[in-house]
Amino acid sequence: MEAPFLYITTFFSLGILLGRFLFLPYVFLTLMAASVVVLFFVYKKGKNVSLFLILPFALLGAILTGFALNAPNPYERLDGKFIAIKGKVCDVKEEEGYAKYVVKPENLPKILITQYGGEYPKKGDIVEVRGIVSLPKPSSNPGGFDYQLFLRKKGIYAVMRIHPYGTSIIGRRANLFEEILWRAQERIKENFLASMPKKDAQFLITSFLGEKVLDDQILTQFRTVGISYITAVAGMQVAIISGFVLYILSLVHLTRYRAFILLPVLIFYAFLTGLNPPVIRAVVMASIAVIGATYGKNKNSINSLSFAAFLILLFNPLMLWDVGFQLSFVATLAILYFYRPIDERLFKLPSYLKGIIALNLSAQIGTIPFVMYYFHYISFVSFLSNIAIVPLVNIAIILSFLSAFLGFVFPTASVFVNYINIPFIELLFSTSFLKISLRQCKCFLSLQ
Numbered sequence: 001m002e003a004p005f006l007y008i009t010t011f012f013s014l015g016i017l018l019g020r021f022l023f024l025p026y027v028f029l030t031l032m033a034a035s036v037v038v039l040f041f042v043y044k045k046g047k048n049v050s051l052f053l054i055l056p057f058a059l060l061g062a063i064l065t066g067f068a069l070n071a072p073n074p075y076e077r078l079d080g081k082f083i084a085i086k087g088k089v090c091d092v093k094e095e096e097g098y099a100k101y102v103v104k105p106e107n108l109p110k111i112l113i114t115q116y117g118g119e120y121p122k123k124g125d126i127v128e129v130r131g132i133v134s135l136p137k138p139s140s141n142p143g144g145f146d147y148q149l150f151l152r153k154k155g156i157y158a159v160m161r162i163h164p165y166g167t168s169i170i171g172r173r174a175n176l177f178e179e180i181l182w183r184a185q186e187r188i189k190e191n192f193l194a195s196m197p198k199k200d201a202q203f204l205i206t207s208f209l210g211e212k213v214l215d216d217q218i219l220t221q222f223r224t225v226g227i228s229y230i231t232a233v234a235g236m237q238v239a240i241i242s243g244f245v246l247y248i249l250s251l252v253h254l255t256r257y258r259a260f261i262l263l264p265v266l267i268f269y270a271f272l273t274g275l276n277p278p279v280i281r282a283v284v285m286a287s288i289a290v291i292g293a294t295y296g297k298n299k300n301s302i303n304s305l306s307f308a309a310f311l312i313l314l315f316n317p318l319m320l321w322d323v324g325f326q327l328s329f330v331a332t333l334a335i336l337y338f339y340r341p342i343d344e345r346l347f348k349l350p351s352y353l354k355g356i357i358a359l360n361l362s363a364q365i366g367t368i369p370f371v372m373y374y375f376h377y378i379s380f381v382s383f384l385s386n387i388a389i390v391p392l393v394n395i396a397i398i399l400s401f402l403s404a405f406l407g408f409v410f411p412t413a414s415v416f417v418n419y420i421n422i423p424f425i426e427l428l429f430s431t432s433f434l435k436i437s438l439r440q441c442k443c444f445l446s447l448q
Contacts, residue, residue, distance in 0.1 A: 005306035011054040012310060015061025016317045023066040032059040065317045074108055075158035078133045086128045089121045103129060109157040118164025126170045131162040153318035181271050191407045195418040200425040206231050208400045210273040230393050234278035235328045240397045242286050259294045263287050278324045284308045301336050323374055327367050334366025356387055392428040396421055
């Protein structure tokens with residue numbers, strides 16, 4: 001079996017799907033124990049144990065999912081009641097006229113707060129919020145959006161809507177590591193804003209650090225041409241940084257130490273972006289791939305990718321319903337399957353151009369069905385946009401990574417790198433603006 005974890009992850013995912021609709025923990029545990037016993041006897045007889053090996057993983061997926069979905073909700077006894085909750089702010093997202101942020105009390109699960117107006121807290125602040133607790137509702141229609149599941153996979157069990165007088169910012173409580181990260185983030189943002197046009201700096205703060213400060217008009221412009229993903233800190237940024245670090249290591253002949261050097265860089269970047277789930281997923285996948293490529297006897301990328309997905313689902317099986325997880329995993333899997341065959345058929349094109357086309361085309365082959373299902377459209381112009389814009393994004397992210405690093409050791413050089421980065425970001429904006437004239441090349445689907 002060339003990629004055993006591909007089969008294990010597939011059956012584990014099927015078990016997760018089963019566990020959403022059937023909560024029979026004792027039945028599944030009994031079957032799991034029986035399958036392990038049968039596995040032992042079949043193995044002792046020297047027969048093929050593949051089927052008996054993956055069956056326990058399917059049952060394990062069903063058990064973990066059942067417990068994750070049916071865990072007691074401490075907020076049930078508080079539903080509809082006016083209470084005061086004190087806790088630490090985990091995440092903040094400001095919109096026009098309101099802000100959403102997650103509060104983690106000491107003795108309760110996370111709660112999502114929607115505050116309309118007033119002074120919004122920052123990540124790490126200690127707040128006291130006062131309002132009426134509500135429980136998120138599950139989907140009432142088959143196939144509809146399940147708000148309860150959406151929040152549960154993030155560890156959020158209740159919601160609360162408040163006005164400015166319903167919140168009090170008590171202070172900030174952060175350990176030494178959190179304080180260092182916060183100061184590092186602030187220094188990088190100040191560096192960008194002090195040496196670049198505001199629009200360019202906001203683009204880097206959004207696409208490199210994951211803080212949503214980019215103007216809504218630019219975001220709409222990116223959505224129109226199908227490149228809004230470049231503003232979401234996720235697998236693309238991790239892949240660009242990984243590729244750049246590995247390239248530098250190959251130049252200085254330190255490839256044998258790539259795992260020891262690259263992993264700390266990726267882990268620090270994950271903390272720098274606030275441990276966003278998409279970044280964590282990408283860092284886990286990249287780390288396993290690098291370790292497998294460095295120390296594995298059979299350097300099977302599909303097996304490494306499947307193992308990373310298995311680990312993520314093992315710790316949080318509800319991530320299977322996360323659109324970002326689905327798209328990142330399927331896109332990477334499609335690249336591993338289709339990149340080389342497509343690249344070989346484009347032999348008449350220059351190597352760099354055919355590499356970009358093969359990369360984008362193979363990723364879209366995998367993601368188009370999911371985009372059609374979730375967003376109900378296909379953007380034909382996005383393929384052309386990616387060919388032109390992806391190289392610019394790669395340069396912008398690499399230069400921002402260099403700027404962030406140099407900002408701590410040689411600030412003057414960091415400013416110089418930012419000056420170099422400005423033309424590439426401006427060209428990116430100009431290219432995306434020109435593509436808007438082709439916005440009619442978008443096919444909307446009606447899935448009734």
